[in-house]
Amino acid sequence: xxxxxxxxxxxxxxxxxxxxxxxxxxxxxxxxxxxxxxxxxxxxxxxxxxxxxxxxxxxxxxxxxxxxxxxxxxxxxxxxxxxxxxxxxxxxxxxxxxxxxxxxxxxxxxxxxxxxxxxxxxxxxxxxxxxxxxxxxxxxxxxxxxxxxxxxxxxxxxxxxxxxxxxxxxxxxxxxxxxxxxxxxxxxxxxxxxxxxxxxxxxxxxxxxxxxxxxxxxxxxxxxxxxxxxxxxxxxxxxxxxxxxxxxxxxxxxxxxxx
Amino acid sequence: xxxxxxxxxxxxxxxxxxxxxxxxxxxxxxxxxxxxxxxxxxxxxxxxxxxxxxxxxxxxxxxxxxxxxxxxxxxxxxxxxxxxxxxxxxxxxxx
Numbered sequence: 001x002x003x004x005x006x007x008x009x010x011x012x013x014x015x016x017x018x019x020x021x022x023x024x025x026x027x028x029x030x031x032x033x034x035x036x037x038x039x040x041x042x043x044x045x046x047x048x049x050x051x052x053x054x055x056x057x058x059x060x061x062x063x064x065x066x067x068x069x070x071x072x073x074x075x076x077x078x079x080x081x082x083x084x085x086x087x088x089x090x091x092x093x094x095x096x097x098x099x100x101x102x103x104x105x106x107x108x109x110x111x112x113x114x115x116x117x118x119x120x121x122x123x124x125x126x127x128x129x130x131x132x133x134x135x136x137x138x139x140x141x142x143x144x145x146x147x148x149x150x151x152x153x154x155x156x157x158x159x160x161x162x163x164x165x166x167x168x169x170x171x172x173x174x175x176x177x178x179x180x181x182x183x184x185x186x187x188x189x190x191x192x193x194x195x196x197x198x199x200x201x202x203x204x205x206x207x208x209x210x211x212x213x214x215x216x217x218x219x220x221x222x223x224x225x226x227x228x229x230x231x232x233x234x235x236x237x238x239x240x241x242x243x244x245x246x247x248x249x250x251x252x253x254x255x256x257x258x259x
Numbered sequence: 260x261x262x263x264x265x266x267x268x269x270x271x272x273x274x275x276x277x278x279x280x281x282x283x284x285x286x287x288x289x290x291x292x293x294x295x296x297x298x299x300x301x302x303x304x305x306x307x308x309x310x311x312x313x314x315x316x317x318x319x320x321x322x323x324x325x326x327x328x329x330x331x332x333x334x335x336x337x338x339x340x341x342x343x344x345x346x347x348x349x350x351x352x353x354x
Contacts, residue, residue: 016338019304023330026308031318041312045280052281126314127284127328159316169316 039162042132046165049120049132053252080250086225087151087245094152094212094222114148114257115139120165123248129173129193131156133254136164140258146218148255149246154215154223155195155254166256171215171223172197172244180223180242182213187240189213195244197224200237213242268294272302279310288332295336296344307333 030037117133125131135141145158147168160167171178174193179186183206189199201207207229215223224242231238275290287306294300310329317325 012338012341015301016334019334023304023308023327026312027327030312035318038312038315041309045313048280121313122281124283125279125281127310128314128316130314130316132313167314167316 035160035162038160038167039165042162042165042167046120046132046134050134053118053120076250080247083246084151087149087153090210090212090225090245091151091153091222094214114255115141116253117141117147117166117256118253119251123170123194129170129176129191130159130167131170133166133168133256134164135256136162136166138163141166141256142259145259146221146257148221148257149244149248149251150253150255151246152222152255153244153246154218154221155244155248155251157218158256168254170195170248172242178215178223179217180213181216181220182207182211182226186216189240189242195224195246195248197242199240199242201240203231203236203238205238207238207240268298268300271297272300272306275303275306276309279306279313284310291333291336292340295340299341299344300337303337304330304333307331 026037115135117135117139120132120134123129123131133147141158141161143158143161145166147155147158149155154171156168156170156173158166159169169176170191170193172189172191172193172195174191176191178189178191178197180189180197180199181187185201185205185207187199187201187205189197191197207226209226209229211226212222213224213226214220224244226240227243228241229238230241271290271294275287275294278287278290287310291300291303291306294303307329308327311327315327315329
């Protein structure tokens, strides 16, 4: 038995080295070609994602799983509708603020062109806080384009473009630091994934729940709303919890702002 | 020596593959862990590589912030768990 272990260990080491070489070669070719390998992988994956999305839509919309499951789906749909209404309300408040700012800065252009894109992969599938959308370079998408929810909140930024798909990194990806402002208070928030972020602001900063949070780095577009503000009496800071006013896991379409 | 893969292994690997595309990332991790605990599951490395190619938002360079974590975790699962798997769970395997 011991001899068998000893015989296996050199083979394992050789396999380990071989795998490192192959993986390194794949990533090397991808890096040198500007993301070509990843682009092909996502193009191939888009067919599977489209199939999975169609199957999900068929099952949920055909009533194949009726009874308790149907009620759960209806409940989810109603919750989604409530979320969308919250989002539009928050967007309305953001637009009012934006309108006031525009009156002061008449040279700031408000109109922006863009394309509606279907969401291929879910945000929760990626450990990197990314998701794939069903349009790419063929439709005029470029790296750095901003991706918005249907209500106009920033969902993320395009980081990699293939011919017919693009990879988007979520603004609130886990561990990502973002500069935000609300009520003229600037602060740095840390993404928590799933459309949530957390920040610490000085205790005397007047941050209120339901305030709209803007991203100054992305033309001061709205990025979320303050969900809760917590402050311990012993701390000099207040914890601010920010979230997108829409459930990112039920989104089917997004809007890509193109230059 | 190559031997015929059993049904449980094929099903686990297929579930992990589907999970890469439509499941939460932690489900893929659990399935990969299950595969590596029971088998010398080379396919897990392919799954980690696929996950990186599908979702990694940056080009690979040698920096902590831009490492392909899917592939690295897969390598750790396959090779790191191998001694544990052989000695405690299943005995030696060449497959």
